């Protein structure tokens with residue numbers, strides 16, 4: 001039985017802001033209520049599916065939680081404890097304290113998800129669906145992945161990955177919608193969708209469409225994510241001996257070429273560019289392309305600038321770059337041409353791509369977690385994704401510098417020179433691969449690329465300030481370079 005709501009909501013309101021995936025860290029929780037509660041497994045342990053209504057700043061966000069309830073909490077689950085509560089049922093001789101925890105980390109309970117997906121079950125408002133022809137195994141044990149994530153993903157053996165969306169958005173989740181359409185269209189650059197979980201808002205509600213709660217896909221167990229591969233290459237490059245100290249030393253630093261690194265990433269970056277162009281083509285074929293009138297392009301540039309102003313207010317360290325950033329947005333506004341827009345990835349970076357034995361696969365079409373649902377759904381020019389990936393090369397190049405003690409003790413300016421050389425080489429390779437595979441040539445669209453890249457950098461400054469303040473120097477350092 002679910003513990004009494006007041007005790008439960010108190011514990012949840014205290015626990016939620018400490019979670020990596022909680023999107024409302026910049027303000028207090030004004031109120032928290034249980035929106036829906038569905039019992040998925042009875043006994044000890046018990047499993048309850050909860051949708052939490054979190055009130056902040058006059059708005060309500062909905063978060064998904066698998067709540068585990070146990071009499072005793074084993075050591076392996078201590079790190080996900082939410083709190084204790086008295087399970088106080090009048091007249092119940094078993095009345096005593098129970099322990100509440102995040103059951104996404106409890107394989108004894110998560111196997112229920114596979115059982116219900118395989119059965120295509122409906123439980124209360126929850127619907128478990130499988131893709132046409134998919135046969136889902138139920139004999140697998142789950143393990144949560146430890147990635148820096150906005151959601152929580154569970155690996156089931158080495159066969160499936162089940163992404164449980166944390167902050168829920170109205171209607172069909174973009175990740176499901178895009179992946180399902182691309183899977184059905186035979187696109188080789190996305191993992192196949194096997195099933196999904198949704199919440200039926202029920203008759204009589206104004207928000208008719210089901211809400212996507214989870215997505216079960218093929219787990220590409222041989223894949224290595226682009227971020228780890230890129231960081232390995234940067235580490236190797238930083239360990240590469242500096243130019244010999246002779247008469248031409250300063251000049252040698254100025255012309256530093258990262259191709260000398262043993263773990264060069266450029267060939268992979270080029271292939272990634274080609275895969276990106278192929279996915280953009282598949283998205284255009286599946287969902288169509290439309291022209292954004294010049295007036296709307298100007299409005300888009302104005303929005304970018306407004307976001308800059310707002311972010312400078314919240315993060316004053318961005319202000320020294322504001323003039324150059326505004327200049328790029330004004331250049332975009334002055335373009336006076338319509339823009340061909342389509343469905344794109346929306347939050348494209350090295351952590352969203354996997355290198356498998358057959359090539360690069362793109363993940364997570366959900367868009368930027370800090371954006372509203374409407375903003376995420378908006379069509380965009382495909383070079384917006386290209387700009388996202390270029391930012392990611394900038395991040396990868398500087399990540400090790402921001403982590404003290406991880407690189408050889410070279411003067412800071414020299415490390416920045418190395419970082420720039422690595423980023424420049426891989427940016428160029430990615431753009432080459434993208435254009436050669438039929439994408440719009442980034443070199444021929446410098447105004448667009450610059451505006452999109454700066455827009456993303458502003459987003460990153462805000463994202464890091466809110467979520468990972470220790471990372472803030474990474475986008476700021478790269479901006480210093482790009483706006484110099």
Ligand SMILES: Nc1ncnc2c1ncn2[C@@H]1O[C@H](COP(=O)(O)OP(=O)(O)O)[C@@H](O)[C@H]1O
Pocket residue numbers: 145147148149150151152153161163191217218219220221223225351352353354363364366
């Ligand atoms: N189908 C898959 N096969 C293998 N690994 C995956 C798969 N889907 C996701 N991953 C791994 O999980 C990580 C997080 O997945 P992602 O969909 O980006 O979640 P989030 O939206 O929470 O950021 C990825 O960076 C990748 O390493």
Ligand SMILES: O=P(O)(O)O[C@H]1O[C@H](CO)[C@@H](O[C@H]2O[C@H](CO)[C@@H](O)[C@H](O)[C@H]2O)[C@H](O)[C@H]1O
Pocket residue numbers: 148149150151227347349350351364367368369370388391392393395396460463
């Ligand atoms: O993957 P998510 O959809 O959760 O995206 C959010 O988090 C990302 C970090 O995990 C963040 O990406 C930024 O950091 C990356 C390195 O960790 C870097 O490669 C990206 O270029 C940089 O934007 C992303 O912006 C955010 O939306």
